[in-house]
Amino acid sequence: MRSLVVSPTAQEPVCLKVRELLRANVDPQGPLAASFANVERVLLQAQPQVVVVVLSPQPDRGIEILRQLRRLSSGHVLAVGQATDSRLILRALQEGADHYLDEADLESGLEAVLSRWQDRSETTNGALGQVMGVLACAGGSGASTLSVNLAAAVARDFGACGLIDLKPGRGDLAPLLDLKPGFTLADACLNVGRLDRAMLEKMLARHASGVQLLGAPQMFADIRVVSPQGVDQALTMARRLFPQVLVDLEDCFHEEQLVAFRQAKDVLLVCRLDFTSLRNARRILDYLRDQGISRIHCVINRYGQPGELPKEEAEDALGAKVLHYVPDDPKTINLANNLGVPAVLKYPNSKVAQSIVQLARQLCERRKEKEQPPRILAAAAAIL
Numbered sequence: 001m002r003s004l005v006v007s008p009t010a011q012e013p014v015c016l017k018v019r020e021l022l023r024a025n026v027d028p029q030g031p032l033a034a035s036f037a038n039v040e041r042v043l044l045q046a047q048p049q050v051v052v053v054v055l056s057p058q059p060d061r062g063i064e065i066l067r068q069l070r071r072l073s074s075g076h077v078l079a080v081g082q083a084t085d086s087r088l089i090l091r092a093l094q095e096g097a098d099h100y101l102d103e104a105d106l107e108s109g110l111e112a113v114l115s116r117w118q119d120r121s122e123t124t125n126g127a128l129g130q131v132m133g134v135l136a137c138a139g140g141s142g143a144s145t146l147s148v149n150l151a152a153a154v155a156r157d158f159g160a161c162g163l164i165d166l167k168p169g170r171g172d173l174a175p176l177l178d179l180k181p182g183f184t185l186a187d188a189c190l191n192v193g194r195l196d197r198a199m200l201e202k203m204l205a206r207h208a209s210g211v212q213l214l215g216a217p218q219m220f221a222d223i224r225v226v227s228p229q230g231v232d233q234a235l236t237m238a239r240r241l242f243p244q245v246l247v248d249l250e251d252c253f254h255e256e257q258l259v260a261f262r263q264a265k266d267v268l269l270v271c272r273l274d275f276t277s278l279r280n281a282r283r284i285l286d287y288l289r290d291q292g293i294s295r296i297h298c299v300i301n302r303y304g305q306p307g308e309l310p311k312e313e314a315e316d317a318l319g320a321k322v323l324h325y326v327p328d329d330p331k332t333i334n335l336a337n338n339l340g341v342p343a344v345l346k347y348p349n350s351k352v353a354q355s356i357v358q359l360a361r362q363l364c365e366r367r368k369e370k371e372q373p374p375r376i377l378a379a380a381a382a383i384l
C-alpha cells in the first residue's frame with residue numbers, strides 16, 4: 001500500500017513513529033512525506049492508498065488539511081492526535097478521517113487499523129472490477145437503453161453487474177429497470193468522506209437480474225451536489241463490489257464525467273447512421289484523443305433505418321472502425337423500455353437482444369480469457 005504522512009514538521013517524534021510503523025506494516029518502500037504547505041501537490045502526484053495526518057502540534061491547521069485532502073483523496077485517511085481532546089476527535093471524524101488514533105498508543109492502534117484494511121483488500125483479491133462507460137454522441141442515440149441491456153447481459157454472465165447513472169437531472173436507468181432507488185449518486189457524493197464499500201452497498205437498488213443500480217438524483221436541487229470526488233469514490237467502491245461496472249455517461253467535458261472516463265477500461269460511443277450523429281461522434285473522438293483518453297469504441301445503434309448513411313461512409317466520417325452494429329427494432333425496444341424490463345431479458349430471442357448480448361460478450365471476452373473474475377462479494381451473491 002502506498003502511504004503518505006502529513007505533518008507540520010517531519011522531525012516530530014510522532015511523525016517518525018508513524019513512518020516507522022507504516023514502513024514495517026504496509027509500505028516497505030517507506031511512506032511519502034508532505035508538510036501542511038505542499039500536501040495538495042504531493043497527494044495529487046502520488047495518489048496514496050493511506051494518508052496519515054499528524055495533528056499535533058497544530059491541530060486547527062491539521063483539521064483544515066484533513067478537510068482539504070478528504071475532497072482530494074479516495075484513500076484511507078487517518079488522524080493522529082491527543083486522545084484527551086474529545087472535541088478535536090469529533091472534528092477530525094466530521095471532516096472525513098476514517099479513524100482517529102491516540103498519539104500515545106500508536107503502535108497497537110495503527111497496526112490494528114492497518115491489518116483490518118489489509119484483510120478487507122485481500123477479501124476482494126485486491127482485484128478491482130472494470131468500468132465500461134456508455135456515451136451517446138447525441139440525445140436519443142440509445143445510450144441508456146444499451147446501458148441497462150448490457151448490464152443485464154453482463155450480470156447473466158458474471159453473476160452481478162454494477163450500474164451507475166451518471167446523468168444527473170435526466171437519468172432514466174431506474175425507470176428502464178422499473179426500480180425506485182431509495183438513495184442516489186447525490187447521497188454518495190454527500191457522504192464522500194465516509195463512502196466505503198458497505199455504505200455504497202446500502203445505496204444500491206437491486207434488480208432481479210443481478211444488476212445493482214446507483215441511480216441519478218431525481219430532484220433537480222440535488223444535481224449540484226454531484227462532485228468529481230464523489231463520483232470517483234463511488235466508482236472505486238463499486239469496482240470493489242463488482243467484476244464489471246457500467247456507467248451511463250452524460251458528456252465528455254464535465255469533470256465528474258471525466259473521472260469516470262479515467263477509470264474506464266472501455267467507453268462505448270453510441271451513434272446512429274445519420275449526418276449530425278456522426279459529426280458529433282467525430283468531434284467527441286477527436287476531443288478525447290486530445291485529452292489522452294483512448295479505448296473508445298464506436299457502436300452504431302438503430303442500424304437498418306430507411307435512408308440512413310452507408311456503413312462505409314460512417315467509418316470514413318468517424319476516422320475509426322465501428323466495433324458493433326445494433327439493429328433498429330422499435331417494437332421490441334419500446335415494449336421492453338415501457339415495461340421497465342431490459343429487452344435482453346424480456347425478448348431474449350429478438351435480433352436486437354441477441355446483438356446486445358454479443359456486444360457485451362465481445363467486450364468482456366478478453367478479460368474473461370486473461371483473468372479470473374474477482375470473487376463476487378457477499379452482497380452481490382445474496383441476490384443470485
Ligand SMILES: Nc1ncnc2c1ncn2[C@@H]1O[C@H](COP(=O)(O)OP(=O)(O)O)[C@@H](O)[C@H]1O
Nearest residue numbers: 136139140141142143144145302328329330333
Ligand atoms: N436499437 C433500437 N431500436 C429501436 N429503438 C431504439 C433502439 N435503441 C434505443 N431506441 C429508442 O431510442 C430512444 C432513445 O433511447 P435512449 O436509450 O433513451 O437514448 P439516450 O439515453 O441516448 O438519450 C428511445 O425511444 C428508445 O426506445
Ligand SMILES: [Mg+2]
Nearest residue numbers: 143144145172
Ligand atoms: Mg438516456
